[in-house]
Amino acid sequence: MTVVCWMPKLVLQKKSSSPLDILYDKYDIYNQRKEDNMERLLQRVSTAEAVVNYFKQQIAEGKLHKGDQLPCEKELQQELGISRFALREGLARLRALGIISIAPGKGAVINGDVNPVSLANVFFPLRAGNDPKYIDDLFVARNLIEIECSAMAATNWEQLQLDEMDELLDQLHEALGDSTRYAKLDYRFHHLIVRMANNIFLDKIHELLHSQLQELILQTVRERQHRVLSLQWHQKIAAAIRQRDGETARERMRGHLRACRDAYCAPVHKHGEAGEG
Known part of the structure; x- marks a missing residue:
């Protein structure tokens, strides 16, 4: 599923303040400064891409470190305010980028090294x-x-x-x-x-x-x-x-x-x- 930079559920209605709300708000502010034209403003960002950007930001800001284990899917869904499908797609992209590793029964862990295979x-x-x-x-x-x-x-x-x-x-x-x-x-x-x-x-x-x-x-x-x-x-x-x-x-x-x-x-x-x- 693809949504506009402000997610109707998360931003326009302002019913929650999940981390992805903040991330989408940042996209909104950036886009408003970059281009006043409404058509250009509505740049489309998938929920999965927002998940990837969120965790990359967490790592860049030092909030996540090498070896840190992410919460279970249910907790992440609640924290980010997204569907299970969108979360899994985002995690799959993070894994493809080599940012996380996913082991059966152990969940997702932040990698501390580049994975050349990926x-x-x-x-x-x-x-x-x-x-x-x-x-x-x-x-x-x-x-x-x-x-x-x-x-x-x-x-x-x-x-x-x-x-x-x-x-x-x-x-x-x-x-x-x-x-x-x-x-x-x-x-x-x-x-x-x-x-x-x-x-x-x-x-x-x-x-x-x-x-x-x-x-x-x-x-x-x-x-x-x-x-x-x-x-x-x-x-x-x-x-x-x-x-x-x-x-x-x-x-x-x-x-x-x-x-x-x-x-x-x-x-x-x-x-x-x-x-x-």
């Missing part, structure tokens, strides 16, 4: 039409994130992360005969470096690009010779990070990603190796 398809429409600019822009985005993160990782790494990096290098060596497995490990190695940079925004942006980067990496390690070269670059980058040499780590990552671009553009030769087409 955003996995954000960039999918960009792939439509096989526009060459898609690949160009993806390489540029990867360079901007990973090159600088390599330098930051050299300053911020922790011993457990360094141990994980060494383990990944061993696994990459073992996977040289399997392009699919190597590509998966390759992404994990690069994402580990981003995590070592210790910047939550860069970490989540890189994680958000997982499916795009995974597909891109697979295309750059189709040939065994490219996987061997990739591993050599990984070992050089890891050595610079371990020595806390940020400038060298940055330049080696730059060289590695340049080689990845060359490998992507190289022709494919069939070898019949495991994991290769």
